[in-house]
Amino acid sequence: MQQVAVKQVVVKQARQTIRNRVAFMEKVPPIYAPVIGILGLLVLWEALARMGVFKPDYLPAPTLILSAGWEMLLSGEIYTNLVASLIRIGAGFAIGASVGIIIGLVLGFFRWLDALFTPVVYSLYPIPKIALLPLLILWLGIGETPKLVIIALGVFYPVVLNTHAGVKNVDRSLIKAAVTFGAKPFNIIRKVILPASLPTIFAGLKMAAGYSMLLMITAEMIAAEKGIGAMIMHYGNMLMTTNLMVGVIILSMLGLLINRSLEWIERKVLPWK
């Protein structure tokens, strides 16, 4: 009896379970983790501000910014400036993106036009677009047009270059397949080359979204009555840091919103990716 018991103990000790040693790679943090990060930063900021670590003129506390923002929202100030900015960026983006996609497709598809004009597009690419604003104002006057054009230009470049690259990289066997099944040139562009280059085009659009925000704000700071950029400049000149920060926060949320919407559209348009 005793011997049997001893044997069992030995067997038990000799057994070693094999565990997953790469389990750390599969750990999934909870979805509320990013919220904790942002909230933590805000709380820290608030605490430091209240303790007087930095002066309100330099960096006001989040609660102060929030209440100033609420007042500006009620007075309609945010609304007028935001609408002015949104129309500018929306129209500029739409014009720049559609012209960019069309020209990119054409340059990518027609060898002759490609050889003639792609070098032109590339040689103008390095010019920082904002440097053209004085020239555009000279040409087009001081109204909305030069601002729209500068945003459209900023969007046009990343889109046209990405579209062109996308078209150049379309899988040849897909074009062959389309031709085999009787597709004519226009349908090859519409049904094969355009959808095949859409992922690259979207990469260009996302890049362009950043540029368009930058150009919109700069243009508004230089020459505009209304718009978030003009608002930030105005409060900066008056040393009203809290109201200035409201503008900055709006921009950060606007940027986030634009990025998220583009990602959402991308998922809708490219379900096959």
Added chain:
Amino acid sequence: MRITVENVEKRYIDSNKQEVTALKNINCTIAEQEFVVLVGPSGCGKSTLLNIVGGLLSPSSGSVYFEGVQGKEPRLSIVFQEIALFPWRTVYENVIFGLEERGASKKEQQEKGRHYIEMVGLSGFESAYPKQLSGGMKQRAGIARALAVEPDLLLMDEPFSALDAQTRTIMQEELLSIWDRTKLSTLYVTHNIQEAVYLADRVIVMSRRPGEIKSIIPINLPKIGRDREEHRLEFERYVDQIWQLIRNDAQAALKEGE
């Protein structure tokens, strides 16, 4: 309607600025309802020939033509080695692509789409995207797309070479049963001799450097059931006969590292 390949020759300049003769003196025909398999070692130009017949490459000299065209535009379709399904189209949308381009009515697209998707055994996967399918299923969709236009000549360029051996065997059987129902004139390219003997009415054996037709071998076995026991000896005899024709070239190809 039959297809004739007449004195086709293909030369090109390689990266060392040397003229290479990829195809030389190619003459053959594919009769109506005939299944012809091109077999040869790598580098013999069999895919080049298929591309010329498919209108995706021009020959340096010679020509390829349909004979007995009775007023109607002859159609051909290709099943690609790379499968080449449009990744942004669902299985159904891929299958009806050729019908769309031909201007077929929505009703015809639906009927034929459904018919050929069922024929290749993809019912239930109509709205799946290619990335959601396995290799074998992708190529079934590729075959359905090629069949849907009801071509006068079906070209297949090593369609199963990317599949694993088991899937390949099943796909060969299925292809044969599909062919038995459609009786399409077919030109099929492969480097697999067993596959050639299993599928072909006639096997065209090619040599390399230059790519020439070495021999044309009719396979005198019943079209269905060649893998049955009673045909085994003869089957092996054909395989061996073709292997002896190709062997030296295949070894040469290996030495050149192609």
